[in-house]
Amino acid sequence: MAQTEKKGGLLWKSSASKKPLKEKVVLMYDEIFTTEDPSKCNPRFWEELFLMKVNLEYLEGKLEALDGEELMKIKDNINCLFQHCIQALGEEHPIRVVNALQTLCALIRGVHQKNKSTSGFDIINMLVGFDKAELCMKVRFWQLCVRGNFKTCVSIQVTDNISQNTILEYVMINSIFEAILQILSSPLSRREHGYDAVVLLALLVNYRKYESVNPYIVKLSIVDDEATLNGMGLVIAQALSEYNRQYKDKEEEHQTGFFSALTNMVGSMFIADADEKISVQTNEAILLALYEAVHLNRNFITVLAQSHPEMGLMTAPTSPIPTTPVTPLGTTPPSSDVISSAELPLDADVQTSNLLITFLKYSSIVMQDTKDEHRLHSGKLCLIILTCIAEDQYANAFLHDDNMNFRVNLHRMPMRHRKKAADKNLPCRPLVCAVLDLMVEFIVTHMMKEFPMDLYVRCIQIVHKLLCYQKKCRVRLHYTWRELWSALINLLKFLMSNETVLLAKHNIFTLALMVVNLFNMFITYGDTFLPTPSSYDELYYEIIRMHQNFDNLYSMGEYLLTRQGCCCLEVRVVEEGCLCQVAIINHFNPKIESYAAVNHISQLSEDQVLEVVRSNYDTLTLKLQDGLDQYERYSEQHKEAAFFKELVRSISINVRKNLAFNTLSQELLLKEFSTIS
Secondary structure (H helix, E strand, O other): OHHHHHHHHHHHHHHHHOOOOOOHHHHHHHHHOOOOOOOOOOOOHHHHHOOOOOOHHHHHHHHHHOOHHHHHHOHHHHHHHHHHHHHHHOOOOHHHHHHHHHHHHHHHHHHHHHOOOOOHHHHHHHHOOHHHHHHHHHHHHHHHHHHOOHHHHHOOOOOOOHHHOHHHHHHHHOOOHHHHHHHHHOHHHHHHHHHHHHHHHHHHHOOOOOOOOOHHHHHHHOOOOHHHHHHHHHHHHHHHHHHHHHHHHHHHHHHHOHHHHHHHHHOHHHHHHHHOOOOOOOOHHHHHHHHHHHHHOHHHHHHHOOOOOOHHHOOOOOOOOOOOOOOOOOOOOOOOOOOOHHHOOOOOOOOOOOHHHHHHHHHHHHOOOOOOHHHHHHHHHHHHHHHHHHHOHHHHHHHOOOOOEEOOOOOOOOOOOOOOOOHHHOOOEEHHHHHHHHHHHHHHHOOOOOOOHHHHHHHHHHHHHHHHHHHHHOOOOOOOHHHHHHHHHHHHHHHHHOHHHHHOOOOHHHHHHHHHHHHHHHHHHHHHHOOOHHHHHHHHHHHHHOHHHHHHHHHHHHHHOOOOOOOHHHHHHHHHHOHHHHHHHHHHHHHHHHHHHHOOOOOOOHHHHHHHHHHOOOOOOOOOOOOOOOOOOOOHHHHOHHHHHHHHHHHHHHHHHHOOHHHOOHHHHHHHHOOOO
């Protein structure tokens, strides 16, 4: 018995001292991290490696443990591993493809971490070897895009700043542009991989775009295939539509919840606080794709107005659209090429939707809250996209087309002094009216301490460009212009009331001049584009009714010109710009007062003031200005480069963060790869 116990004790001691067995794939990794060729003793080494489940933790740990010099010693084996990963990606066996993909991503990340201080070409040499780089990149890697494997391409994005990732230089030389177009033009492949393809294209277009000729920019600018452009538009519309749907769902949930009930009981004092909770993460990646398409490709403009199928032919998506940066790149998109049920028309018999309507609704949501950084960037990008649209002749043609009328239900910020408009009361109008409504909405709702000066400038520029088109083509738009005039005058009032605070951060005279010149545009050319003579009368009525704001602006200009300051030139120009409004006020006010005195009326009605205005046009003398219908065209490289560099950096970080192959199970990856033909 004692012998047995002794034997048992010996056995226990032996078992405790024995090292745990390593799994075979770990042993094979160890062989790779030696200076010997692992296939020397085992010719089937590489074939067997990708049949075994990847141990990413161990592989990445081995790479992390090596310093740069140690990594250089095993360069030949790293080259072989990279090359065999590429070869395995091109095979038909799904397990080998998935294991090779995970291994490749870990290898690229690990080598890049060790070469942060060196050039990108050192990374290429470490991974591939200069003598084999061209062959590897051409023969296998880029062919995978035709099969829809966009994760492979995105996996090489290992830097926050994509322009610093020299690996992408090979994507420039060995273009995958045609493969991306093939995905977008095919309904089947577009449903599975369209979102990934569009985001990847947007990133590639931004690689060193200001430093050298980017072939993706050139190729995207000349695409004229209708199926491809429509496919891209559908992918973008679906992503934006899904955002709109999520927001609407949260809004409805919020309105029916406890807090909404409490708000109704207590009053409207909590409206602003309550609405702050309605938040859906923005999608800058898909917005960037829309911007590049609109900015670079004139043919894409037609896609904006492309009507979606009728309501009866539409079905709701079965799974959510990826919403960068929350949802990982590659999430399964909807099972059909249609807009979700939340984006369906109000009236199935007469109403349809299109990409521009979906985009305007999206813009009306993200532009509500500019305090959040992502929403601020999204709002700015939305306005830049609208700027490009407002400059395009064809876009203006369908925006102002009286035969293309739509009901566009824009989201409006809850405010105490106005009620929410009922959907059923929305008028059916040309799309330019929705654009102007969006601009008016922003102007009215963002007069606050953290004044978004840049966004206001862009809003006014968009309105100005639309007016220039209307003046040039003599388009008499039936629009409630008084809402715009009132918003602009209140903006001037806000600028003057908060002059001291705002001047510390912004040159408010630049914005004030733009507003004044919009009024000069109406005064000088209004007879060519205002819908009726009475509209012109109403313009003068608004200037006279709100005369104190123009008087104060002119007086402030005179006062500031007596002091020396950096804004003297701008102040003088603003003062000169106000001359027309001041002349109108000085001409009509005495006549209005005289009319009231003669008729013994203490306060004139609007109709009575309009009667005085109509009776005294002939004696009015105005000093009209030149060049009011001219504007500087949008230029990305000279004025927006810094914004887009930072935006692309943010998108790149989120895409890489969400492309987490190490957190995805082999089963999930195999399921996704089973859809690749």
